[in-house]
Amino acid sequence: MRRLALSWFAPAVLSLLWQPVARADDGDAFIAGYATSLLERDFAMTGVSVRVEKGILYLHALDLVGHEREKVVAALSRIRGVRAVRILEPDSPPPVATEPPAITPASNRRGGWQFLPENRIFDPLLADPRWPHFSVSYARVIQPGAVELRNVGMISLGEHVNFVEYDSEVAGRFGAGLQPSVNGIFDLNAPSKDLVNADYRLGVPFDYRYGRFSAEAAVFHQSSHLGDEFVFRFPQPRINLSYEAVTLKISQDVGPVRVYAGFGRMVHTVPHNLPTWWAQQGVEVTxxxxxxxxxxxxxxxxHLEEHEKTDWNVDLSLRAGLEFVNPANSRRRFQILVEYFRGFDPNGQFFIERIETVGIGIHLYF
Known part of the structure; x- marks a missing residue:
């Protein structure tokens, strides 16, 4: 059944991703059309003149009479691909494509090089259990693995730090950074809430975005360690699991929907006999x-993943809930999500154990 699910889902995702990269004016036309529809749907604004130049969205102030300007700007700023929103007053000159990006809280992008840029190039994968960010979750284990865990707490401590970005304004945006993270799982039924396992990861990502298309290539190291109290309570052989890997992911935005796919390969593993390949696909709606x-x-x-080391069975991660953002700085995100996972355990040496969990979590992206 799981392989059947992959047989339809993966081609569907790839068919959406496998499109020629749009020209800048194609992206502008898409944004203009989507913005017009949003204004009609959410604000009952018809006949509005919307113009987009290189991702900068222009509106006439007269079209906003009778509407809350800040709410309109905030809603338009959340459209994927919008660099900034500018309101043209009645005496403003017509927009010129070469002038600096504007200057709303939506964006502070500029062409050329930036050190420690504010804006993201490749957005987080919201249902990926190992995407580096800050979170705390509770999960009820419906189907435990070899160890009889029933109530667990999970934390992640990490972030995607952008070090440098180059915006060519013609060929797209390029960036490089760092992805440090720690993922821990705790046995909440133990008297001292024992640490069961901790995974430590350090990655170096290289990101790219052109309009609605984005991609990320990365190299990373991961090592896993069992908790001392857990080993004392459940004596078992330790597997000093560690590996270095390379990954490639591509993503396409289609209005409020995002689809992505990718693959990875471990180039060095301990133990040395682990199969090395995996694939992933996903879809997000915000x-x-x-x-x-x-x-x-x-x-x-x-989010779906298939690993060679588990005979390409599908691991399913599903998350749904509410996201809270500050429209003045849309990079920062706070989410309360219901979470469901079914597949092989993503935690350290338990990767050969099939589990099923349901829970709730708080997620922060800075």
Whole structure:
């Protein structure tokens, strides 16, 4: 059944991703059309003149009469690919494509080199259990593995730090950074809430974005360690699992929907006989609630992975809930999500154990 799910889902994702990279004016036309639809749907604004130049969205102030300007700007700023929103006053000159990006809280992008840039190039994978970010979750283990865990706490401590970015304004945006993270799982039924396993990862990502298309190549090291109290309570052979790997992911935005796919390969492993390849696919939907709030959006994310070392069976991660953002700085995200996982355990040496969990978590992206 799981392989059947992969047989339809993976081609569907890849068919959406396998598109010619759009020209800049194609991306502008898409943004203009989507923005027009959003204004009609959420604000009952018809006949509005929307113009987009190189990702900068222009509106006339007269079109906003009778509407809350800040809410309109915040909603338009969340459209993927929008660099900034500029309001043209009645006496403003017509927009010129070569002038500096504007200057709303939506973006502070500039062409050329930037050190420690503010904006993301490749967005987080919201349902990936190993994407580096800050989170704390509770999970009820429906189907335990070899160790009878029932109530577990999970934390992740990490972030994607952008060190440098180059914006060519013609060929797209390029960036490099660092991805440090720690993922821990705790046995909440133990008297001292024992640490079961901790995975330590350090990655170096290289990101690219052109309009609605983005990609990330990365190299990383991961090592896994069992908790001392856990080993004392459940004596078992330790597997000093560690490896170095390379990955490539591509992503396409289609309105409020994002689809992505990728693969990875371990280039060095301990133990040395581990199969090395894996693949991943996913889809995310984030959209404002019409007429409700410009700071709250429902989120639905599905992430699938298939590993050679588990005979290419599908691991499913599903997350759904609410996302809260500050429209003045949309990079920072706070999420409360219901979480479901079914597949092989992503935690350290337990990767050969099939588990099923359901829970709730808080996730922070800075």
């Amino acid at each position: 959209s404002l609630i019409p007429g409700f709030s410009d700071s709250v959006a429902p989120v639905l994310a599905v």
